Amino acid sequence: MSEGTVAKKQKLSVPFDYDKYLRPKKLPHIWCPGCGHGIVLKALLRAIEASGLNKDDICMVSGIGCSSRTPGYVDFNTMHSLHGRAFAFATGIKFAKPNMKVIVITGDGDALAIGGNHFIHTCRRNIDLTVLVYTNAIYGMTGGQYSPTTPLGDIATTSRYGNIEPPFDACKMAEAAGASFVARGTAYHTLELEKTILEAIKHKGTSVVDIIDACPTYYGRMNKYKSATHMMEVIEKDGTVSVKQADKLPPEKLEGKLLRGVLYKTDRPEYCEQYATQVMGKATGK
Amino acid sequence: MGEAALKLPNIRINEKLCKGCSICVDFCPTNVLEIKGTVVAVKDLAACTRCQLCDLRCPDFAISVID
Numbered sequence: 001m002s003e004g005t006v007a008k009k010q011k012l013s014v015p016f017d018y019d020k021y022l023r024p025k026k027l028p029h030i031w032c033p034g035c036g037h038g039i040v041l042k043a044l045l046r047a048i049e050a051s052g053l054n055k056d057d058i059c060m061v062s063g064i065g066c067s068s069r070t071p072g073y074v075d076f077n078t079m080h081s082l083h084g085r086a087f088a089f090a091t092g093i094k095f096a097k098p099n100m101k102v103i104v105i106t107g108d109g110d111a112l113a114i115g116g117n118h119f120i121h122t123c124r125r126n127i128d129l130t131v132l133v134y135t136n137a138i139y140g141m142t143g144g145q146y147s148p149t150t151p152l153g154d155i156a157t158t159s160r161y162g163n164i165e166p167p168f169d170a171c172k173m174a175e176a177a178g179a180s181f182v183a184r185g186t187a188y189h190t191l192e193l194e195k196t197i198l199e200a201i202k203h204k205g206t207s208v209v210d211i212i213d214a215c216p217t218y219y220g221r222m223n224k225y226k227s228a229t230h231m232m233e234v235i236e237k238d239g240t241v242s243v244k245q246a247d248k249l250p251p252e253k254l255e256g257k258l259l260r261g262v263l264y265k266t267d268r269p270e271y272c273e274q275y276a277t278q279v280m281g282k283a284t285g286k
Numbered sequence: 287m288g289e290a291a292l293k294l295p296n297i298r299i300n301e302k303l304c305k306g307c308s309i310c311v312d313f314c315p316t317n318v319l320e321i322k323g324t325v326v327a328v329k330d331l332a333a334c335t336r337c338q339l340c341d342l343r344c345p346d347f348a349i350s351v352i353d
């Protein structure tokens with residue numbers, strides 16, 4: 001089903017007053033023409049509206065990278081931290097203010113390369129954070145070095161002859177490490193992404209959404225994509241299948257495709273609650 | 287047919303924010319939009335079905351379609 005048809009079937013969340021959640025004076029944002037990060041941000045803002053959360057009860061935390069520039073444009077409590085360290089800062093904020101909805105914005109490089117260890121232990125603790133990983137298969141900000149999600153054989157400034165490092169799947173890693181909500185979306189399927197992010201926001205525990213989006217400037221140009229649109233069609237539309245459709249498809253149709261939608265969800269004790277009851281409760285004799 | 291059915295949509299373009307990436311032009315199912323110079327422009331307003339795809343996929347908060 002095309003997004004247009006979905007739009008007609010679903011109660012439409014557009015036109016939408018994005019300004020309500022933005023710092024409009026900070027626009028235009030720094031992202032290049034066609035960069036997927038802006039499309040993802042719009043889906044996130046619509047999901048936040050649907051969640052009914054108050055702006056002041058949200059804290060958005062990021063690391064470093066083009067994706068991590070996101071908090072600079074939004075009117076929540078925000079923190080732009082250090083490369084790979086968004087999880088550590090977010091953990092501190094959540095711990096100090098357990099009623100705050102803490103949303104982590106991170107790139108595939110930020111979360112899975114330099115921040116990989118923090119990512120794993122955030123998931124293991126199942127601390128209540130909403131984690132959005134903007135997966136564009138490249139280090140955009142620093143000029144197009146390959147990342148842990150760059151496909152085999154692809155060109156980056158650090159893999160001129162083709163990448164020889166096998167990529168890993170952020171969703172599988174999050175699930176294995178203990179995250180209690182794991183999902184994937186794309187910028188192309190923007191209404192579906194909005195719903196997935198809303199589910200992630202509502203879930204208690206570490207909620208990871210791996211979001212496939214495009215860096216036309218580096219990944220796109222080096223790998224011979226004609227435009228941002230071309231990348232969205234090939235990588236995001238043709239390169240993914242929704243979990244709902246996947247059951248009905250023969251294995252050969254699923255080969256090489258990433259699954260979209262909620263991939264794993266469970267109820268598991270959340271870290272801040274455990275700390276309050278198991279540690280503080282015992283220490284104070286209550 | 288009532289008045290409302292004949293009313294043309296209002297496509298708002300913010301030229302200060304548009305970066306001319308062409309995503310909205312490429313995905314519009316009825317060819318309403320075009321790139322003129324460095325930004326998007328409306329070519330055929332009557333063809334617009336208000337499907338909202340242009341707004342949904344614009345990365346730059348630069349286009350919206352009101353009623």
Ligand SMILES: Cc1ncc(C[n+]2csc(CCOP(=O)(O)OP(=O)(O)O)c2C)c(N)n1
Nearest residue numbers: 064065066067083107108109110139140141
């Ligand atoms: C400690 C440290 N090491 C390296 C860098 C340089 N650096 C800045 S952003 C970045 C990668 C960003 O890639 P990603 O997180 O995928 O975000 P994108 O720019 O693609 O959105 C790197 C290596 C840094 N800022 N700090």
Ligand code: SF4
Nearest residue numbers: 031032035066140215
């Ligand atoms: S370099 Fe890539 S990721 Fe960074 S803003 Fe440009 S298109 Fe987006």
Ligand code: SF4
Nearest residue numbers: 314334335337338340
């Ligand atoms: S609302 Fe749909 S038909 Fe109208 S301009 Fe936008 S994409 Fe085209």
Ligand code: SF4
Nearest residue numbers: 304305307308310344
């Ligand atoms: S998608 Fe947005 S930024 Fe790109 S050409 Fe259309 S209005 Fe301009």
